[in-house]
Every structure is written in C-alpha cells, then in structure tokens.
Amino acid sequence: MKFLRPVWQATLLFSLLVGAVTPAAWAAGPGHPPATSPGRSSPTPAAPAILTAWTSPMDLLLQPFPKVAADNATVRDLATVAVGGRSVSLRLSNQWGPVPLTFGAVTVAERAGTTGAAVVPGTLVPVSFDGRSSVTIPAGQDVTSSPAPLAVHAGETLVVSIWAPGVAPVSVHYCCRGRTVAYYTPNGAGNQTASLNGSAFTGADWWTRWLSAVEVSGSQALGTVVAFGDSITDGFGYENTGFSWVEALQQRISQLPPSEQVAVVNEGISGNTLTPFPPGVNASGGENSYAESGGGVAGVERLSRDALQLPGVKAVVVLLGTNDIWFGYTDNNPPYGSAASIIAGLKQLIAQVHEAGLEVYGIPLLPRKTSPPCTQPGSCRPEEWGPAEQATLEAVDSWVMSPAAGFNGVVNLAAVVGDVYNGQCQPELPYAPYFNADNLHPNPAGQTAMANAIPTTLFGIPEAPQLPPLVAATPTPGCPGAQAAENVTQAAISSDGQARTASPTTVAPTTAAAEGSSTTTSRPAPTSTSSAGSPSTTAVSNRTSTSAVAAPSTALGPTKGGGSGSRPSAVGGALGGLGSTGAALVGGLALVGLLVVGLSWGRRNSGNTRGR
Numbered sequence: 001m002k003f004l005r006p007v008w009q010a011t012l013l014f015s016l017l018v019g020a021v022t023p024a025a026w027a028a029g030p031g032h033p034p035a036t037s038p039g040r041s042s043p044t045p046a047a048p049a050i051l052t053a054w055t056s057p058m059d060l061l062l063q064p065f066p067k068v069a070a071d072n073a074t075v076r077d078l079a080t081v082a083v084g085g086r087s088v089s090l091r092l093s094n095q096w097g098p099v100p101l102t103f104g105a106v107t108v109a110e111r112a113g114t115t116g117a118a119v120v121p122g123t124l125v126p127v128s129f130d131g132r133s134s135v136t137i138p139a140g141q142d143v144t145s146s147p148a149p150l151a152v153h154a155g156e157t158l159v160v161s162i163w164a165p166g167v168a169p170v171s172v173h174y175c176c177r178g179r180t181v182a183y184y185t186p187n188g189a190g191n192q193t194a195s196l197n198g199s200a201f202t203g204a205d206w207w208t209r210w211l212s213a214v215e216v217s218g219s220q221a222l223g224t225v226v227a228f229g230d231s232i233t234d235g236f237g238y239e240n241t242g243f244s245w246v247e248a249l250q251q252r253i254s255q256l257p258p259s260e261q262v263a264v265v266n267e268g269i270s271g272n273t274l275t276p277f278p279p280g281v282n283a284s285g286g287e288n289s290y291a292e293s294g295g296g297v298a299g300v301e302r303l304s305r306d307a308l309q310l311p312g313v314k315a316v317v318v319l320l321g322t323n324d325i326w327f328g329y330t331d332n333n334p335p336y337g338s339a340a341s342i343i344a345g346l347k348q349l350i351a352q353v354h355e356a357g358l359e360v361y362g363i364p365l366l367p368r369k370t371s372p373p374c375t376q377p378g379s380c381r382p383e384e385w386g387p388a389e390q391a392t393l394e395a396v397d398s399w400v401m402s403p404a405a406g407f408n409g410v411v412n413l414a415a416v417v418g419d420v421y422n423g424q425c426q427p428e429l430p431y432a433p434y435f436n437a438d439n440l441h442p443n444p445a446g447q448t449a450m451a452n453a454i455p456t457t458l459f460g461i462p463e464a465p466q467l468p469p470l471v472a473a474t475p476t477p478g479c480p481g482a483q484a485a486e487n488v489t490q491a492a493i494s495s496d497g498q499a500r501t502a503s504p505t506t507v508a509p510t511t512a513a514a515e516g517s518s519t520t521t522s523r524p525a526p527t528s529t530s531s532a533g534s535p536s537t538t539a540v541s542n543r544t545s546t547s548a549v550a551a552p553s554t555a556l557g558p559t560k561g562g563g564s565g566s567r568p569s570a571v572g573g574a575l576g577g578l579g580s581t582g583a584a585l586v587g588g589l590a591l592v593g594l595l596v597v598g599l600s601w602g603r604r605n606s607g608n609t610r611g612r
Contacts, residue, residue, distance in 0.1 A: 045222055045460060047259070050089070051312025052224045053081040053152075054214040055265040056181075058171040059272070059296030060207075061096030070164040070209075074192040076117050076183040076201055077211040080157045082250050082263035085216025087147040090127055090160060093212040094137040095305075097169035101210075102136045104165035107193040108148050111157040117183040117198025119159050124194065125150050127160075142305075147217055154254060154261070160211050161193035172207040175234045175270045178241030180204045206242075213265075215311055220258040222314070225459050226267050226307040228299065229319035232366065233268025237441035244268065245413075245442070248451030252464035262314070262459050267306045271295035273327065274320040275345040277336065295323075300348045308356045315359040315408075315459055318349060322365050322440075325392050326383060339395035346399075350406050361458060362407040364397035364414045367430045371438045383440065390428065409458055412488050416453045417446050420481035421473040427481030433471040445470035455492045463492065 056079070062068040081088075088108060094101040106127040109119035127145045129135040137143045152158065183201035185192050192200040227233050227246040235244035246266040253261050276298040296302065299320045307316050321342045328337015346362070353360035371383040401410055417434045418427035430439055434446030442450060448467050456464040475482035 047220055047222055048312040050215050050217045051083070051085075051219055051221060051263060052213055052226075052265055052310040053083050053085065053088075053216045053219070053263050054079045054158075055226075055267055055306070055310065056173040056208040056212055057267050057269050057296065057302070057306045058093045058095040058173055058210075058212055059269045060172050060174045061098075062170040062172060065098060065169045066167050068170070070168040070170055070184075071187040072165055073187045073189055074161055074163045074185045074195075074200070075209045076198065077160045077162070077208050078111065078157055078181050079160060079211060079214045080155065081152050081214055081216065082154060082254075082265065083216065083219050083221040083261055084151070084153040084156070084258070086151050086218030087149050087216065088152055088158070089147050089215040089217070090145045090211060091142055091213035091215070092135075092137060092145070092162070092210050093142045093171050094169065094210075095140060095142065095212075096171040097137075097139050099169060100136050100138050101168050102134065102164070102166060103162055103168075103210075104134050105161075105163045105191050105193045106133075106135075106145065107161045108150055109159050109161075110150075110152075111159045114157075115180075117159065117195075117201035117204075119196055119198065121196055123150065124196065126193075142212060144213075144215070152216060154258070158214065159198075160214075161195070162210055163191040163193050165191070170209055172209050173212075173269075174207055175231070175268075176236050176240060176242035177206055177238065179206055181206055181208045181242075184209075213310060219263075221261045221263055222259075222461060223459075224263045224265055224310060224312045224314065226265055226310065226313055226316045227319070228303065228307055228316050229268040230272040230323055231268065231270035232322075232441055233266060233319050234270045235266070235268070235447070236270045237436040237438070237443055239436050239443040240441070240447070243444050243447060245447045245450040245454075248448045248467055249454055249456075252451060252467060253456055253461070255465045256456075256462060260461050262461055263312075265310070268319075269296035271323060272299060272320065273323045274299040274349070275324055275336070275341055276301060277327065298345075300345050300352075303349055303352050308352065308358070313358060315361060316353050317361045317363065317411075317454075318346070318407075319363045319413075320349075321346070321396055322368065322393070325365075325389050325396075326385070337392070339392045339399075342392075342396050343399050346396075346405070354406075359408040362400050362405060362410045364400045364410070364412055365393050366414050366442070367418050367428055368393075369429055369439045371440060383438070385439075394428075411454050411458075412484070413450045413453055415481065415484040415488050416449055417442060418481050418485065420476055420479050420485055423476055425476050425479035425481060427479075427484070431473065433473065449473070453489050453492050466493070 056077075090106065090108065092103065092106070107124050108127055109124035112118040112120045125148050126133060127148045129143065129145050131146070135143055135145075150158075182205050183198065184203045184205070185200050186202060189200055195201070227244075227249075231237075233244055233246060235242040235247070244266065246264055246268070250264045253264065272295055277295075299318075303316075307313060324337045324342050324345070326337070350360050350362075368385055370385045397414060399405055400407070401412065415427065417431055419425075419429040419431045420427050421431055421433075424431070431446070434442055434449060436443050448470050452466045452469070456462070475486050
C-alpha cells in the first residue's frame with residue numbers, strides 16, 4: 001500500500017492549507033466586511049482627493065460701505081492648515097458684500113517665522129481662477145480658486161495675499177482679540193501680492209478678511225471634521241487669544257501618523273445663534289436680528305455653506321444654542337429661545353447633515369451663570385442667567401442626551417467642565433479654573449479639558465494622545481457629577497487603557513498668529529477708521545454672549561472607534577466572518593486532516609512492530 005502514502009500526504013497538506021487560508025479569504029469575500037486592524041470596527045477608508053484643511057466663516061461686513069472698504073489695497077490673511085497636501089485651493093467670500101467684488105491678483109506662500117507679514121522666498125506662487133489671475137465675485141457669493149502648486153505641511157501657516165484694485169466691500173470673520181490673523185496696506189498702496197518682506201503691510205488686525213477656506217489635494221488625511229458652533233468654538237475670551245477646543249483637538253490628532261489623521265476645522269462664530277432671530281426691535285430697544293452686525297447667519301441657515309459644501313467633510317460636531325436662550329429671555333421675546341424652538345432647530349440641523357450622508361455629533365450646552373458686573377459703565381452688557389434660563393438649558397440638554405435626538409453620538413462635555421472638582425459638587429455651575437471671568441467662555445485650561453474628553457475614534461481614527469492638563473482638577477469623591485465627568489474623560493483614553501500624553505510644547509494657545517494679549521471680555525461693534533477695511537474698535541456692547549456648550553460622555557448612538565472590548569481575537573475574529581456554514585466547512589476539513597494523520601501514524605506504527 002505504499003502507493004497510498006502520497007495520497008495521504010497530499011490530503012494532509014491540502015487540509016492544512018485550506019484550514020489556514022479559508023478564514024481570511026472568506027472574511028474578505030463578497031457580503032462580508034474585510035478584515036480590520038485591531039481596535040477598529042471598520043476598514044481604514046481612503047483619503048479623499050480634496051479636503052478642507054482650514055476655515056474661517058464670514059460673519060460681518062465692515063460698515064458703512066463704501067466709507068469702510070478696501071480701495072486699491074492689498075490684504076494678507078493668515079491660515080494655519082491642519083493637514084498637509086501637494087497643492088492648495090482658496091475659497092474667497094463676498095458673503096456680506098452688497099455689490100460685486102473684484103480681486104486683481106491673489107498669491108499664496110509659506111509664512112516666514114511666527115510674526116510679521118513676510119513670506120519664505122521661493123514659496124510664493126500666483127493663484128488663478130480658471131486660468132485667469134483676476135476674479136469677480138457676485139454679491140453674497142463665494143468663489144474657489146484653481147489648485148495652486150504649493151506643497152504644504154500640517155501646522156504650517158500660509159500667507160494669502162489679495163489685491164482689491166477698486167473699492168471693495170470687506171467681509172470678515174470677527175474674532176479674537178490678542179491674535180493677529182491679517183495684515184493690510186493703506187488704501188492706494190496698490191498690488192503688493194508679490195512682496196516677500198511684507199514691509200508694505202503696515203496694519204495688523206484680528207479679523208480675517210475674505211479668505212473663508214483652504215482646501216488641499218493629495219493629503220494622507222482621512223477627511224475633515226467641522227466644529228460648528230458659536231464663541232466657545234470660536235475661541236473667544238480674553239484669556240484665550242483665539243485658542244479653543246478645536247485647536248486643542250487638532251493638536252491631539254496631529255500626534256498620530258499622517259495617514260491616521262483628520263483635519264478639524266473651526267466654523268464657530270462669536271454671538272451665533274442656532275435659530276433665526278426674530279426681526280424688529282426688542283424690549284431693550286435694540287435690533288433683534290444682528291446677523292449683519294456680528295452674530296452671523298443662524299446655524300440652521302448657514303450649515304450648508306459653512307459645513308456641508310466643504311470638500312472632504314465626513315462629520316459635523318455641533319455646539320450651539322446657548323445664545324438662543326440668553327437673547328430670548330434677556331430681550332423678553334418668547335417663543336424665541338424656548339426649549340421647544342432650540343430642539344426644533346437641532347432636529348433641523350441633524351436632518352440636514354444626515355441628508356448629506358454625513359455623521360453629526362452633539363455636545364450638550366455647557367454650564368454657565370450670571371456674568372460679573374462690567375468694569376466700566378457701558379463697556380459691556382451683563383449677562384443674567386436665572387432659574388428660567390437654567391430650566392431651558394436643562395430641558396435642551398436632556399433631549400440632546402436622549403436616544404430620541406438622533407445624533408450619531410453625543411459627547412457630554414458639559415459634565416467635564418462642571419464644578420465637580422477639588423471638593424465641589426455643583427455640576428450645573430461652571431468650574432471656575434476652567435472658565436474666563438465671564439462665567440461663560442472656557443479658558444485655555446477648560447478648552448483643553450474639553451478636547452481631551454472627545455474620543456477621536458468617533459471619526460474613524462485611533463484614539464489620539466491626551467494633552468497635558470493646564471490646571472489641577474481632582475474629581476470630588478462621592479459626587480455623582482464628578483463620576484459622570486470621569487466617565488466621559490475615560491471614554492477618550494486609548495483603547496489599551498493608557499492615557500498617552502502629547503508633548504507639553506503643543507499645549508499652550510499656539511495659534512500661529514498670536515501676537516499680543518487682551519484684557520477685555522466685551523465684543524465691540526466696529527467703528528470706521530482704518531484703511532483697507534480695517535477700522536479701529538471700541539468696546540460698546542458684549543455681543544459675544546455666546547454658547548456655553550457641551551461635554552463628552554460616550555453617547556447615544558454608534559461610534560466608530562473600538563476600545564479593548566471591541567478587539568477581535570486572532571481566532572474569533574477570523575472565524576467570525578465565516579458564518580455557521582463556513583465554520584462547519586473549515587472544521588470538517590480540519591477533521592479530515594486529523595483523520596489522515598491518525599491513519600498514517602497507525603499504519604506506520606503497525607509496520608514498525610512487524611519489523612522488530
């Protein structure tokens with residue numbers, strides 16, 4: 001029977017090969033998800049061809065036009081891109097302009113150093129619009145340039161120079177004191193877009209002009225996440241100089257390999273409301289609708305322009321509604337600012353995002369309380385926060401945290417910044433070391449704590465390292481609110497249970513344009529003086545009374561990331577994709593192999609006995 005030995009050996013080899021190969025092949029076959037890396041619940045998606053790497057929503061027209069306008073002047077806007085790419089495209093805005101806006105020349109370059117308007121020699125390239133160096137943007141519209149051949153790196157600050165050859169209305173993004181985000185020439189200075197040393201740019205300001213987005217192509221990043229909110233997202237606060245949870249979250253994500261990152265872009269507008277403000281004059285004698293004077297278009301109305309239309313967007317994180325409450329009650333304008341109207345607005349926003357095929361994550365409204373008295377009469381507007389406002393906030397947050405809300409997930413940042421540390425147990429109040437003195441806007445320590453509590457696995461990437469905390473915050477033993485905050489924070493720690501910490505050098509407010517400090521908490525209305533559409537300002541009203549918004553407890557609804565509990569074992573993960581039929585087949589083949597081995601071993605032993 002020697003002729004059977006090759007048959008047994010071939011059968012054995014075939015069984016072992018099938019047993020080894022079938023699970024992986026079956027799991028990746030039609031109708032089954034491909035195998036995934038440990039800690040992930042879905043395969044790594046491909047990087048989009050074009051994604052948004054920086055944004056600045058336009059929320060104000062410098063008034064009065066044409067007295068306050070650019071006229072044969074050049075502006076240099078600064079933009080620090082979240083991720084790199086092989087080329088850049090620029091979105092320029094005439095959103096608030098009452099007439100068409102013409103630009104005669106536009107360039108983009110890498111900034112030289114961390115201050116001033118100079119650019120790195122050899123990096124300045126012209127920007128075109130369908131082959132033309134000039135472009136005219138209709139009133140209320142935007143335009144996106146053709147890709148400019150400039151390779152950029154994550155965290156790099158770009159200098160975008162824009163020449164307005166004639167009288168040009170100036171749409172701006174109005175935030176934040178203490179940082180410089182734009183330079184400008186005097187009116188009449190002409191085309192300075194090719195200047196390398198930037199000496200012609202004698203003015204500096206904290207308002208971004210015209211530039212509303214930077215897109216990159218050829219990035220390794222996996223998409224863009226839009227942070228959609230008001231002044232808390234914008235980075236308002238005299239301690240902040242523009243530093244917000246958005247920047248802090250990007251600092252965390254930037255610690256990951258480029259192919260595992262997303263860009264987080266800031267679409268916060270100070271003073272923004274979720275729902276449209278009713279027209280007319282309010283009980284305090286002021287205009288109810290101040291969209292044109294600083295608060296921007298209501299969230300439900302600007303969502304498409306400021307988020308859904310941006311290329312490469314995969315998710316939107318929403319932090320809006322606190323202004324609706326405060327403006328509604330302060331100006332005695334029910335039903336505006338009611339829980340029902342805010343919830344209706346959130347439902348509308350969620351539906352818009354889902355209709356676009358994207359994911360939307362909610363953050364409940366942050367705790368807040370009445371602001372302290374103004375330091376100078378008329379310098380600001382005290383922000384009263386009483387039982388009625390608090391009841392509305394709690395009703396909204398209860399809905400946001402419920403499964404009925406329809407978010408893809410909710411991060412309860414409100415719990416994280418509540419007063420539940422160092423012996424205190426008042427979760428409905430803000431934890432003072434996390435907030436500016438206005439009891440409304442988180443300071444850099446609070447913004448960092450918020451960013452650390454957001455699980456980056458929500459966005460289909462690994463859990464990013466934590467930033468070092470900026471203040472001590474020990475959860476109060478026995479306080480339910482402290483336990484809730486701890487639960488939220490733990491959800492954002494890496495799946496192996498380690499709270500990895502990023503380099504301390506990345507923590508402080510590092511907005512590339514920061515050049516100074518501020519001591520005022522009020523948001524002034526612009527007054528007309530300087531050239532190139534850059535008036536000086538005087539604090540006249542605290543219109544930033546903006547959103548106190550949320551914090552992270554893992555959520556209502558599916559999340560993309562997986563902790564250690566979601567990791568498949570080597571065997572179970574392979575067989576899990578087979579189904580019962582496939583598993584039975586593999587098991588059968590393995591039994592055949594064992595049977596053949598047994599017969600071969602028995603026959604061999606029998607022969608050996610006879611030969612002794």
